[in-house]
Amino acid sequence: MLPISTTRVCIAPPIEDGCVSDTSRGPAPESQAQLAVRLSLPLWAPEEVAGCECGFLLFYDHACLSLQQNDQNASGPLCVDFEDATLAYRQRHSRQPEAILKALGAKQGESLLIVDATAGWGLDAFVLASAGHRIDLIERSVILHALLQDGLRRAAASRDEGLAVIADRMTLHLGESSLKLQGWGASLPDVIYLDPMFPERRKSAKVKKNMYLLQQMLHDELPTEALLRDALSLARRRVVVKRPAHAGFLEDIKPSFQLTGKSSRFDIYLTRNSGSG
């Protein structure tokens, strides 16, 4: 059986000519064939791509590992780009603390140990790491994990020293979070963050391109039955769950309190787990 999330993805030839994106740094770190072997994915030669029936293509776009839907009407490729202008703006010019930072409940200047157990594109984790916290990111999709690994590699090598410092606070793990949390051997996290939410499947201006692509690729994966319960037994201080504004509670467990926004909310579960760590 192929690992989770890989059955409909294949490796396409790299794009190396034409306009070089701002985020590119030198040549791709591996060949198309090496990438295919590393991720155990089928490889498509340039002349075969037109007939490829995979739903998604994974390839190096000017040294950035990128994912694109294999559809004539698909939007352009997406990669994990921590140098992205929108993220940088969010990070440097936010007028008020982001709701996700409020949800952590950190004291002024305090640096927390956080586990983001549903890493996705790593955007929330990046906001948390930018605020000075150390984050372990867990992602079970080998595709998303590979995209994150590539984004972190470029961020660590960035000429922007601030970005490299933020990347250094982020440690990536591949696997099913429930299992990882049950066997957690490192220091106990202060906070565990869960964002298993997906927007509706239809394409709309409200659904961001990256979340739409993730939804298309991962929609048939089952939610983990007791992820919140596992998180609650490990986190020292709290578990923060991001939910669509009108959705029910994750695993039907009532939170201690909520922070509510227009389209989403944070359900906050206070814990009192002691133990050395």
Ligand SMILES: C[S@@+](CC[C@H](N)C(=O)[O-])C[C@H]1O[C@@H](n2cnc3c(N)ncnc32)[C@H](O)[C@@H]1O
């Ligand atoms: C909605 S996305 C998270 C988006 C993320 N917060 C961000 O800012 O980019 C959910 C992600 O969690 C991953 N995921 C869901 N359940 C998981 C589990 N039990 N273990 C590990 N990863 C999981 C999915 O593969 C998907 O990539």
